Amino acid sequence: MRAITEIQRRMKQAGVPAWLFYDHHFRDPIAYRVLGFEAPRTPTRRWFYLLPASGEPLALVHRIEPAMLDALPGEKRRYASWQSLQSELGRMLASTGKVAMQFSKHCEIPYISLVDGGMIDLVRSLGVEVVSSADLVQYFDAVWSQEQLDSHLEAGRRVDAVRAAAFARISAAVRANQRIDEYEVQQFIRDEFSSRGLWTDHGPIVAVNANASNPHYEPSREEKSPIRAGDLVLIDLWAKLEGPGAVYYDVTWTGYCGERPPEEMLRVFEIVRDARDAAVNFVKSNIVAGRPIAGFQVDDAARGHISSHGFGDYFVHRTGHSIGVDVHGNGANMDNLESHDTRQLIPGTCFSIEPGIYLDKFGIRSEVNVYAGESRAMVTGEEQRDLLRL
Numbered sequence: 001m002r003a004i005t006e007i008q009r010r011m012k013q014a015g016v017p018a019w020l021f022y023d024h025h026f027r028d029p030i031a032y033r034v035l036g037f038e039a040p041r042t043p044t045r046r047w048f049y050l051l052p053a054s055g056e057p058l059a060l061v062h063r064i065e066p067a068m069l070d071a072l073p074g075e076k077r078r079y080a081s082w083q084s085l086q087s088e089l090g091r092m093l094a095s096t097g098k099v100a101m102q103f104s105k106h107c108e109i110p111y112i113s114l115v116d117g118g119m120i121d122l123v124r125s126l127g128v129e130v131v132s133s134a135d136l137v138q139y140f141d142a143v144w145s146q147e148q149l150d151s152h153l154e155a156g157r158r159v160d161a162v163r164a165a166a167f168a169r170i171s172a173a174v175r176a177n178q179r180i181d182e183y184e185v186q187q188f189i190r191d192e193f194s195s196r197g198l199w200t201d202h203g204p205i206v207a208v209n210a211n212a213s214n215p216h217y218e219p220s221r222e223e224k225s226p227i228r229a230g231d232l233v234l235i236d237l238w239a240k241l242e243g244p245g246a247v248y249y250d251v252t253w254t255g256y257c258g259e260r261p262p263e264e265m266l267r268v269f270e271i272v273r274d275a276r277d278a279a280v281n282f283v284k285s286n287i288v289a290g291r292p293i294a295g296f297q298v299d300d301a302a303r304g305h306i307s308s309h310g311f312g313d314y315f316v317h318r319t320g321h322s323i324g325v326d327v328h329g330n331g332a333n334m335d336n337l338e339s340h341d342t343r344q345l346i347p348g349t350c351f352s353i354e355p356g357i358y359l360d361k362f363g364i365r366s367e368v369n370v371y372a373g374e375s376r377a378m379v380t381g382e383e384q385r386d387l388l389r390l
Contacts, residue, residue, distance in 0.1 A: 002036030004057060004073060010139050011053040019133060020099040021049040028102050028114040030330060034140040037071040050092050058092050090126045099123065100133040108339040109134050111330050135343055142322055142331030143348035148247045149371065152350065155198060155241050156249040156381035162192040163237055167255050171390035174229055174257045181226045182206040182219035193239050204237035213363030215317055215356060231257045232265060232362045233390065238327045248327040250352055251381060252367035255388030268357050268364050269387045275305040275355040276366045279319055280379060283370055287377045295332035295341035302355040311357045320352040323369060347374045
C-alpha cells in the first residue's frame with residue numbers, strides 16, 4: 001500500500017484540500033494504483049475514500065461489502081440505502097469545500113475522466129467544488145522508479161533488435177522475389193517478442209503504402225497486403241518486459257523496398273524526422289534550463305514544423321502520449337490537437353514523440369521515447385535518421 005502521507009504531501013503542494021476516490025465495478029483503475037491497494041473482490045456497490053491534505057482519511061462502504069477498503073487506513077463508515085449514501089457522503093464532504101476527482105473538464109483528458117457525470121452532479125449538489133486530479137495522478141501513476149526505467153531501457157534494446165530483424169526479413173524476401181505480407185511480418189514480430197521475454201497486449205502495426213496512412217491500421221489473417229519492391233513499409237511496435245511493474249517501449253520506423261525512394265517520399269520523411277527532432281530538442285533545452293513546459297507546447301513544436309512545410313492538414317493526431325505500465329499512460333500527453341493538455345512534464349516520466357504525415361498513397365511516422373529526468377531529458381533508444389532501404 002502506498003504511504004498516505006506521500007499523497008498528502010503532494011496534495012498540499014498542489015493546493016488541493018481533499019481527494020475523493022470513488023469506484024464501482026473497477027471503473028477507475030487509477031484509484032487502485034494511486035492508493036496502492038487491491039480490492040478483496042469485485043466492488044458491486046459504490047465505495048468512497050476521502051483523503052484530506054491534512055488529517056485522517058474517511059471511507060464509506062456498503063453494509064454488504066464492509067471489508068472493501070479495510071486495507072486502507074482511516075475511519076470506516078457504512079451505508080445501505082441511497083438516502084444514507086447521500087447523507088453520509090454529505091457529512092464526509094461538509095468541511096472540504098473542494099475535492100479532486102478523476103474528472104477532466106469537457107473530458108479533455110479522457111484517460112483521467114473516469115468518474116461518471118452523475119456522481120460529479122451528486123458531489124456538486126452537496127455544495128462541493130470538483131476539480132481535476134490530472135496533475136496529481138501524474139506523480140503516482142506516471143512517475144517511474146529506477147527499476148522501471150531500467151526495465152524500459154532493456155525492453156528498448158530487445159524491441160529495437162526485433163524491429164531490425166523484421167525489416168531484414170522483409171528486405172531478404174523482397175530482394176529474393178519471395179512472397180511476404182504484412183500479417184506474416186506482424187506474426188514474426190509477435191513470435192520474436194515471446195522468445196525474447198517481451199509482452200504486449202496487441203499489435204504491432206505493419207502497414208504498406210496507403211495502409212500506413214491509417215495511424216491505427218493492423219493487418220489480420222483475413223485483411224493484409226503483400227509487401228513488394230517499390231512499397232513503403234511502416235512498422236510501429238511496442239512491448240514491455242514480462243513481470244509486474246514493467247513499462248512499455250514504443251517506436252515507429254519506416255522503410256522503402258528498393259534503393260531509390262521517390263523524391264516525395266524522401267521529402268516527407270525528412271520533414272517528419274525534423275519535426276520529431278524539433279520536439280525532442282524543445283524538451284531537452286527547456287529541461288536543462290529548468291523551465292516548466294506543458295504537453296501542448298511540445299505538440300506545438302512538432303506541429304509547427306510540419307505546418308511550415310505545408311503539411312499541417314496531414315498530421316491528424318497528437319504528437320505523443322504518456323508511456324507507463326500501459327502503453328498509453330496517465331502522464332501528460334504531447335497534445336494540442338485532440339486536446340489542450342496543460343499538464344506539465346514532470347521528472348521521472350516518459351512519453352512518445354511521434355509526428356506523422358499521412359497522404360493518399362503513403363504515410364510516414366517517426367517515433368521515439370523521451371524520458372524526462374530532473375535536469376535533462378534523453379531519447380531512450382535508437383533514432384531513425386534516414387528512410388531505410390530494404
